[in-house]
Amino acid sequence: MSGPSPDETDEEALDRPGPVIEIRNLRSGFGDHLVHHHLNLTVERGEVLGVVGGSGAGKSVLLNTIIGLKRPQGGSVKVFGQDIAHVSDRRMAAVERRWGVLFQQGAMFSNLTVQENVAAPMFEHTKMSRKEAYELADLKIALVGLRPDAGSLKPAELSGGMRKRAGLARALALDPELLFLDEPTSGLDPIGAAAFDELIHDLSESLDLTVFMITHDLDTLYAITDRVAVLADRKIVAVAPVRELESSDHPWIREYFLGPRGRAAAAAAKADA
Numbered sequence: 001m002s003g004p005s006p007d008e009t010d011e012e013a014l015d016r017p018g019p020v021i022e023i024r025n026l027r028s029g030f031g032d033h034l035v036h037h038h039l040n041l042t043v044e045r046g047e048v049l050g051v052v053g054g055s056g057a058g059k060s061v062l063l064n065t066i067i068g069l070k071r072p073q074g075g076s077v078k079v080f081g082q083d084i085a086h087v088s089d090r091r092m093a094a095v096e097r098r099w100g101v102l103f104q105q106g107a108m109f110s111n112l113t114v115q116e117n118v119a120a121p122m123f124e125h126t127k128m129s130r131k132e133a134y135e136l137a138d139l140k141i142a143l144v145g146l147r148p149d150a151g152s153l154k155p156a157e158l159s160g161g162m163r164k165r166a167g168l169a170r171a172l173a174l175d176p177e178l179l180f181l182d183e184p185t186s187g188l189d190p191i192g193a194a195a196f197d198e199l200i201h202d203l204s205e206s207l208d209l210t211v212f213m214i215t216h217d218l219d220t221l222y223a224i225t226d227r228v229a230v231l232a233d234r235k236i237v238a239v240a241p242v243r244e245l246e247s248s249d250h251p252w253i254r255e256y257f258l259g260p261r262g263r264a265a266a267a268a269a270k271a272d273a
Contacts, residue, residue, distance in 0.1 A: 014080040014094060020045050020178055020210045021066060022081075027074035028058075028065055035061050037234040039075070048204055048211040050221045050242075053231030054252060059214045060104075062231065063182055066212070067101060068092065079178070097125050099178040100171030104186060107167070108155045114141060114166045115151035121173040140169040145199060161192040165199070172203070179204075181213040185220055197223045218262055222269035230256075 021043035028036045035058040043049050053059050064070040066077055068084045077084045082095050100121075108117045118137035122128050128136070141151050144165040155163055164184060171179060184200065185193035201224040204211050215221065221228055221242050228245055230238045232252045238245060246257050246266065256262060 014082070014098060016081050018081055019043060019078075020080060021212065022078040023066070023075070024078075025075035026062075026065065026072055026077060028061060028070065028072045034234060036065075039231075039235045041229055041236050041239065043210060043212055045210055046208060047226040048200075048213065048224055049239075050225040050228040051212065051214045051231060052216060052221065052228060052256065057231045058234070059231055060182065063180060063212070063214060067099070067180065093125070097174050098176055099180060100174065100176040101180040102164070102167045102171045102182065102184060104182040108163070108170065110155055113152055113154060114146070114158070114169070117155070117166065118151075118170045118173055121170065125174060137169070137173065140172050141166070143172065143203070144169045145195075160187050161196070164188065164196060168199075172207075175207075176209070178210045178212070181211065181215070183214055183216065185215065185217045190219075193217060193219065194223075200224055218257075218265035219268065222265050223272075 019042045021041065023039060023041040026036050026039040027034070028039075039062070051059055051062070061070060065072055066079065066084065071085055079095055080098060082091055084092070084095070087095065108114075109120065112120070115134055115137045118140050119130075119133040122133040122136060126133075138148070138151055142148070146162060146165050146169065150158070150162060150166065155166065158166060168184075181200070185196050188196060197220050200211065200213075203209060204224070213220075213225070225242060227239055228242050229236050230245065230250070230253055232250070237250055238248055238253060240248075242257070243266075245253055246262075248254060248257075257266070
């Protein structure tokens with residue numbers, strides 16, 4: 001990929017063709033503890049990519065590295081063609097406006113209402129008036145299936161499922177092209193998890209989103225992903241549609257997808273097809 005032109009605007013740079021996320025030979029860790037080594041991954045525009053791995057495999061570290069919260073020790077991480085570790089502050093701000101993040105626990109401001117939480121990115125990244133921001137926040141709240149009065153509630157007043165949806169509304173506040181989801185169905189009962197899966201599927205299609213989703217939920221993987229990336233042995237050991245991973249000979253993949261829960265999820269997905 002060619003380097004940036006001095007006359008190229010932020011919008012032109014980010015609109016150049018190519019993968020949404022491109023990771024090459026990533027090396028990351030904490031001190032002497034190596035988490036990722038020679039990790040490679042490409043996320044194409046418009047796909048829903050699930051990322052799985054065992055406990056301690058480095059899934060959240062990978063997410064934090066992609067969004068710039070952790071600096072890699074080696075290799076490169078490009079989002080919309082921009083090297084996250086070396087991009088200018090101005091260009092990084094332009095990249096951040098094009099993604100939204102739903103962290104595992106929602107990470108909402110406890111002293112703000114849902115409406116104020118959803119509007120917060122608009123105040124940070126745009127010049128909208130308060131009236132415009134709150135009106136748009138109400139639209140996002142409705143978009144994720146929350147009832148109208150949810151906007152006036154504090155996060156502590158919401159159920160677990162409602163907090164997930166409120167966090168998703170905030171992640172969608174700036175109309176992102178790329179959505180990061182960290183264990184979106186964790187803590188939800190099976191009915192709530194299935195409803196959230198359906199919401200993500202519908203939003204990804206209607207809004208033409210690229211979705212990078214860390215999850216351990218086998219039902220989610222079968223229901224809404226286009227491909228699944230498997231993180232093991234400090235790198236991505238396989239990237240394929242979930243049905244293809246069932247025939248992998250990698251020990252962790254076989255145990256994960258062909259164990260009792262994997263077989264149950266596969267059977268349920270086949271019955272719903």
